[in-house]
Structures are given as C-alpha cells and as structure tokens.
Amino acid sequence: MLNTIGKTYAFPFGIESQVLFYNKSKLSEEDVTNYETITSKATFGATFKSMNAYATAPLFMSVGDTLFGEDGETVDGTNWGNEAGVSVLQWISDQNSNSGFVNLTAENAMSKFGDGSVAAIETGPWDLSAAQEAIGEENLGIAVYPTVTIGGNTVQQKAFLGVKLFAVNQAPAGSDTDRIAASYKLASMLTSAESQENQFTYEGRNIIPANKEVQESDTVQSNELAQAVIKMASSSDYTVVTPKLRQMTTFWTESAALLSDVYNGKIQSSDYLTKLQEFDADLAAAE
Structure with a gap:
C-alpha cells in the first residue's frame, strides 16, 4: 500500500521507467554504458524534431536542475533557467552535427531499429515485444541509461519513474x-x-x-528487462518520480515545444537562457 502520514492512498502493482534497448551485434555491454561511445561506434536514435518530453526532459534533472522543486510538488520550484539548463539545450542542438545520432519519429523508431539504421534507442517495457520482433530476441540487449557528457561534465542520464496503482x-x-x-x-x-x-x-x-x-x-532476477527497470527505479541517480501536479499539463506542452525548437534551429543559442527563464516562470504561473 502507498501510505502518507498513516493514510492509505493507493495500492501499487508495478513500476515503470524507460531503459536502453540495443543491438548486441553492433554494441557491447560495455559500449552502452556511455552515450559518446554508443554514437562513436554505432548510432543512437531519438525523436528530436518532434520532441518527446517524457523521454528527453529528464536531461535537465541529470545536470542537477529540478522540476517543481526537489519534492516534485513545489509549483514555483522549476529552475531550468541557469547555466546547467543552457548546457542541456546546447547539447540537444549539437546532436544535429553528431554523425552517430539519428532523428526518429514515433512511427518509424522500431522499423529503424529493425533495419539497423539505429543500434540503440531508449524506450520502455511496452516496446519489448516489438523490439524482439524487430532485431530478434537473441540480438536484443537491455541496459540502464548511459552516462552522457553535457557542458563538459559527464553525468548519469536520468528518466522519469512512474508507479502503476489501483486507487x-x-x-x-x-x-x-x-x-x-x-x-x-x-x-x-x-x-x-x-x-x-x-x-x-x-x-x-x-x-x-x-x-x-x-x-x-x-523469475524476475533472471529477466534482463526487469533488472534494468528495477535498477533505474532504485536510485535518484537514475530516475526522478514523475510529478503528479496538474501543472504537468503545461509542462508537457511547453517543454516539448521548447526542446523541439532548439533542435530545429528556431531558437538562437544567445536566447537559450531567456527562453528557459520564461519557461520556469510559465510553470510557476500555471493553474
């Protein structure tokens, strides 16, 4: 049971986080511990032109910024408008010139994984069967997120963590x-x-x-997918709990637009800080 101050609020039955799926014929278990190694030896794919904020926004928490505060419940607690946040936007923009990065769409991600255009993608348990079918169960490797170098600092990439509940x-x-x-x-x-x-x-x-x-x-201990998700969920080094505030509706829309515009070159680097500060203010004012 999920308890807060002695009261029962819900009954959890599952945990959910994205993990790394990779093609073992192209990358080794050691290769996939680091993003730069993945993209230098093979290719990594993600949806950046039409940004999936659920997948990409946790990069800001990877560099130490917060979303709705440390507790995820402080409406005016988002602090992406700083040097660390700017470095994330610069990293996103830089993927345009990264020969090991492949932009995907929601529609072609698995087919590109299957035909070898990309050797690694980040997705969740819901895509296991599709990934096994795409490259063969024997070729599918599953791992926790890699480290990534942003703004000259190597950090552990984070994902959103969700909990499935009955209320x-x-x-x-x-x-x-x-x-x-x-x-x-x-x-x-x-x-x-x-x-x-x-x-x-x-x-x-x-x-x-x-x-x-x-x-x-x-059964769970011997399952590669389960072990990757459990490790991701085990520590704030790997995941941040998805905030449950109603202001998340504003977050999903505005963050996806901002990050897409950066990748697509619609925002100049000189404006990154201002745009992030405006984003922070918009979330703080959201109803």
Whole structure:
C-alpha cells in the first residue's frame, strides 16, 4: 500500500521507467554504458524534431536542475533557467552535427531499429515485444541509461519513474462502509504478490512488479528487462518520480515545444537562457 502520514492512498502493482534497448551485434555491454561511445561506434536514435518530453526532459534533472522543486510538488520550484539548463539545450542542438545520432519519429523508431539504421534507442517495457520482433530476441540487449557528457561534465542520464496503482474512490459509496471495505479488499487482492507475479509473467504484459519479494524471485532476477527497470527505479541517480501536479499539463506542452525548437534551429543559442527563464516562470504561473 502507498501510505502518507498513516493514510492509505493507493495500492501499487508495478513500476515503470524507460531503459536502453540495443543491438548486441553492433554494441557491447560495455559500449552502452556511455552515450559518446554508443554514437562513436554505432548510432543512437531519438525523436528530436518532434520532441518527446517524457523521454528527453529528464536531461535537465541529470545536470542537477529540478522540476517543481526537489519534492516534485513545489509549483514555483522549476529552475531550468541557469547555466546547467543552457548546457542541456546546447547539447540537444549539437546532436544535429553528431554523425552517430539519428532523428526518429514515433512511427518509424522500431522499423529503424529493425533495419539497423539505429543500434540503440531508449524506450520502455511496452516496446519489448516489438523490439524482439524487430532485431530478434537473441540480438536484443537491455541496459540502464548511459552516462552522457553535457557542458563538459559527464553525468548519469536520468528518466522519469512512474508507479502503476489501483486507487479506491470512496465518494460513490457515500456512507456505505461495507462497499468501501469491499473496494479496498479488491484493490489489495489485485495488487497482491501473486497478482503482481502473474502480471509480470503473463505474455505481453511485462509489468515490472513493485512488490520487493516478487522482485527477488528467480523469475524476475533472471529477466534482463526487469533488472534494468528495477535498477533505474532504485536510485535518484537514475530516475526522478514523475510529478503528479496538474501543472504537468503545461509542462508537457511547453517543454516539448521548447526542446523541439532548439533542435530545429528556431531558437538562437544567445536566447537559450531567456527562453528557459520564461519557461520556469510559465510553470510557476500555471493553474
């Protein structure tokens, strides 16, 4: 159960993070620990012309900036308008001249992975079956995110971390305590250790269990995807919890536009700081 100050809010049943998928015929396990090595020995693909903020925005947290503060709940706590933030925008722009970087679209990412145009991509458990089909299960390697050099500093690239939950809405039950109790019992059953193990092993679902005991099972311990996601989720060095504030609606839209415009050359480098400061202010003022 997810508890805060002694109150039950929801029942977790899975954890979710993007990881690195790579072609083992082109890159080794050691190669994929570093972005510059990946792009010097082979190719890395991502959607930059039409930016996926979910995938790319955590670069700012990788260099020490925050999104809605350290706790992810402070509306005026985003601080991308600084030297570190500027270095992220410069890095994004620089990928235009990186011969090892390939811009993808949401529609062609897996086909480009399959035909060898790209040797590594960052995606999540939802794409496991497609990736195995694209390059063959025997060629698919899965790893945590690599380190990357931004602004002259080598940092661990981060991803957003999500938790899959069952929540109980008590409002429809009114004062019917039996109905409320039954709902909690159902949520507890659906998120039990047995249920989480089934969710993980059932073909095609690939939901990584949140339950620590299930994570220690032989089935999970021997699974490359599960181990990569669990390691990503294990530390703030690798992931930042996706904020749940309603202002995230503004964040997704504005960050995607800003990052795309930088990659597409619509914003001059001399304006990077100003644009980031405006972005911070927009999030702080968002309703």
